[in-house]
Amino acid sequence: MKISVCIPMYNESKIIADTARTLHSYMTDEFGEDFELVFSDDGSSDGSAEIVRALGLPCVRVVGYEKNRGKGCAVRTAFLESHGDIAMFTDADLAYGTHVIGRIAHEFEAHPDADLVLGSRNISSDGYEGYTLLRRIASKTYIKVLCFVGGFKLSDSQCGCKAFRRDAISKIFPRCEVDGFAFDFEAILWANKQNLKIVEMPVKVINHRESKVSLFKDSIKMLCDLRKMKKRIKKADF
Secondary structure, eight states, X not given: OOEEEEEEESSOTTTHHHHHHHHHHHHHHHHTTSEEEEEEEESOSSSHHHHHHHXXXXXXXXXEESSOOOHHHHHHHXXXXXXXXXXXXXXXXXXXXXXXXXXXXXXXXXXXTOSEEEEESSSSTXXXXXXXXXXXXXXXXXXXXXXXXXXXXXXXTTOSOEEEEHHHHHHHGGGXXXXXXXXXXXXXXXHHHTTOOEEEEEOOOOSOOOOSOOHHHHHHHHHHHHHHHHHHHHHOOO
């Protein structure tokens, strides 16, 4: 089973070399050569893509485009250009660490009927460990509002750690259009529309840094995207 780990990046020059080396070392130890790391450059202006390429690491490549479009576009681009039997995305700061990758692979082995494995901070008592009280409240409230509006039944739509089997990728991502932070929701709505099997896995953030999400601005944008995508997906025929 080949696994593709996709890392969306936008102006991550300060950390991206360490991220690439850390991931490559872990993946080589865990999977031998049966993996690929796909760094998806979301129009960075700080040379992030060149930094990764210059490392010359085996099984590592860079995809992307010139103009910044958003995390959703970066993840979608990486998934559609990936080759693994399973593809997952995680953040450039490795917020959930590296061992989460092996755990996701084991979840797919334990659930051979699963099409998606989604990380969740809400099904483990330590999922929000290390968050400030204000950020924990804001994150949980944010997710509850989105779930209410979107009719989402799972526990954590916005966790930055999600994995898909190849067949699920081909069914979901060519249909996706959202470039911003609501892309997770869109992918899950398409999965539900097609009755794909979803498994949740407890995760926690172990590497904390300031969020790039603007709580007010991005929340409004996500709610607008959510309203549009619901209508579009509801009308879709198969």
